[in-house]
Amino acid sequence: MSRRRHSDENDGGQPHKRRRTSEPIEIEDRLESLICRVGEKSTSSLESNLEGLAGVLEADLPNYKNKILRILCTVARLLPEKLTVYSTLVGLLNARNYNFGGEFVESMIRQLKETLKSNLYDEALYLVRFLSDLVNCHVIAAPSMVAMFENFISVVQEQDGPQVRCDWYVYAVLSSLPWVGKELYEKKDVEMERILNQIESYLKRRQKIHVPMLQVWTAEKPHPQEEYLDCLFAQVQKMKKDRWQERHILRPYIAFDSVLCEALQHNLPPFTPPPHSEDAVYPMPKVIFRMFDYTDAPEGPVMPGSHSVERFVIEENLHCIIKSHWRERKTCAAQLLSYPGKNKIPLNYHIVEVIFGELFQLPQPPHIDVMYTTLLIELCKLQPGSLPQVLAQATEMMYMRLDTMNTTCIDRFLNWFSHHLSNFQFRWSWDDWSDCLTQDLDKPKPKFVKEVLEKSMRLSYHQRIVDIVPANFSALIPANPIFVYKYMDESSSSLPGYPVTIAISNAIINRSSNDEILTILKDVPNPNQEDDDDEGDSFNPLKIDVFLQTLLHMAAKSFSHSFSALAKFHEVLKSLTDSDEGKLHILRVVYEAWRNHPQMISVLIDKMIRTQIVDCAAVANWIFSPDMAHDFTRFYVWEILHSTVRKMNKHVQKIQKELETAKEKLEKQHSRKKDSGDEEEDKNSDEEDGLLEEQIERLQEKVESAQSEQKNLFLVIFQRFIMMLTEHLVRCETGGVDFNTPWYKNCIERLQQIFLMHHQTIQQYMVTLENLLFTAELDHHILAVYQQFCALQM
């Protein structure tokens, strides 16, 4: 067995690709493999592969029918990017075996019901689309598909149920039309016309309050950020005007038309959409991200227009490929680049647009941010002659439009860009951006460059950043991340507390105990006290200052040194931060000492929360305090706040999980008792039950207390936002100046960001928020943010 790390030898990841020679032994595995692989690169044509596979499966039907049914239903649900390949396969099987076709349709309907009940709305959508394409393959009769669509559309007439429920059913119909619109209109034009009219009037009357919160850019030019249903409807309208011509979708069934049109069709059973239930979680609305149009791809194939149905299909398929393969970046990149029909479209532009569309998606990207960075790097590796240029072009465009970009998206943009650059020696044409040097530092462009350089420095070091930018960029270069020691030398000897710092550092060097340190600290004068009759018990900020400055200075060498210091003197720190004022002050001291090194501030605060030296509310209060006003728009501050909220959320989830586990254990024990009937055993388990019940009670209390802390944290944050924004708005109104300053845009979008990043948790506290904070008396600019948030699940 080799001792060397295997991954040292190859290019990192997917080592199994070389060794994938072992054939699946089981016939069932083989069937799955055959079915999954059809449509991939092959020496034979797709048609002959489909023909061959249909023959194999037909022969296996007597013995493996259920397995084949299950596999086909699963690929219909999970591989939507290969929809037409599999619908053709089902068509061929139906032509050879009518009963199988019927059973397949039944299984699909069962699966559809299941996915809708389980809140798997994306998968349900793919199933509906698959069923509609089966009309093209002569498996399902067109009129019965139209009838299903009619039932879908009747949902918009319902009295109860949120808008997002109707949205999904409308979307399911509209998004199937690129595949089957032509066929359905040819067979049932009157009914289809009625369906489209009903959709149109629904779209006209539905609420669109949520749209501003989901737009990446606030400007309409150069590309309007359209609401997803509006965009799709416009695309369908255009397709209808073109007499349902659709030239992009790969349709293998056309080659088999002579065989398929001989097949008998099945009727879909009448399908009633399941009623709305409280547990239903419908997909959130989206805004369509567009950054390119046909003018951007200089040569080669033309990019389909924003309202062309081709654009919709391409984007859908690319999204589906990412959804299927996001875990394996090499496969994902390869699949994206081998998109069928790639020669007729500027594929690189589509890919880059779809990837950034996901990365910037609000409220959250579908996958973790870093996946997109790594995927783009893989794509650059596979297309070194073309993709980096498209990426550079995209970056330039996004830089040009920073003024109207949502702050949350700017965060993601700068995170992506700095990480990306760190993989390419930070090579960039910074000179092209020297226009930002003439602007105020609080404007979006110079701010962006400054934050990118700061993030880049975290991945390298200060001198590197100085070296990579032109000399005239010096104002944007981050500070050298060095410690600022207040009690440095004799020049600070006049500072109160200076003598004690000497005593403290000696004590630390001599490994004094926590108690000894506390004793030394008693000598620190208290600037808050007039006389010393109340010794030691009232809050003494200077004590914290003296101790922590000295400690952190001694431990400044690295994160590990600082963490070690915090751990060693945990007792001292806990006693110094007993009060809320103490907690606030310790944060101030950390900031003062490490203000040049935001990353260090961030990790120290993280540690202090985790070791309960400070609590989450203290961090929130500190961030909103006047002390931090000058840094309020800096990226690192929001990193800290969001990290703090996340820690709080994870803490609550953890205890809730512990409670659930304990409850389950009790359940199990009870059911075991019921079955056993053994008296001796019963007595023992009674004792165990008692202990468990105690534990559950304790955990219940813990959960309640944690939830209360969590609610309080959000209240603090929202209250502070409201105060700051109201103050600003009032000041501007009385002063007669425009309120929409860069600071205001940043602040209101940060408020939005809190809602967006933690929307699931905040949902629990809606009633409190509405009653206490987001009342009708609030300035409408602030209230609008709250209303937009509510509209996301209405």
Add this chain to the structure above:
Amino acid sequence: MSILNALRSDSYVDISQYRDQHFKGNRYEQEKLLKLSCSLYVGNLSFYTTEEQVYELFSKSGDVKRIVMGLDKVKKTACGFCFVEYYTRADSEHAMRFVNGTRLDDRIIRTDWDAGFKEGRQYGRGKSGGQVRDEYRQDYDPARGGYGKIIKK
């Protein structure tokens, strides 16, 4: 509802061939730990790569619990590897998928599952005090002390 084997593939997360020869326990026990571990070994670092840089990069896949920088056993200076520990398995899997094989400090770094940090594992196991790979390599790598020890001798 069933899942396809093809879509279950998550090869970046699989354990490698490497097994720690100093591990206290048998192969099976080590593999069990590797499959549940939240700890990663990170290799091919420059000797100058700092804990801060490692923190920044690895924080992109989740909250980092702890970093232990690898040290030359004799000189007690950085010798080009470290351990990164996450709070959750999910976060460490993201690191295997998206940080492994990318650059830190201009070098392609490698991550691999680790059975868990134990005191003593922060030291290189090469005869000269650094990592074994630096004993025998023939190339010149300025970020890893120049030539391998075998050439220097």
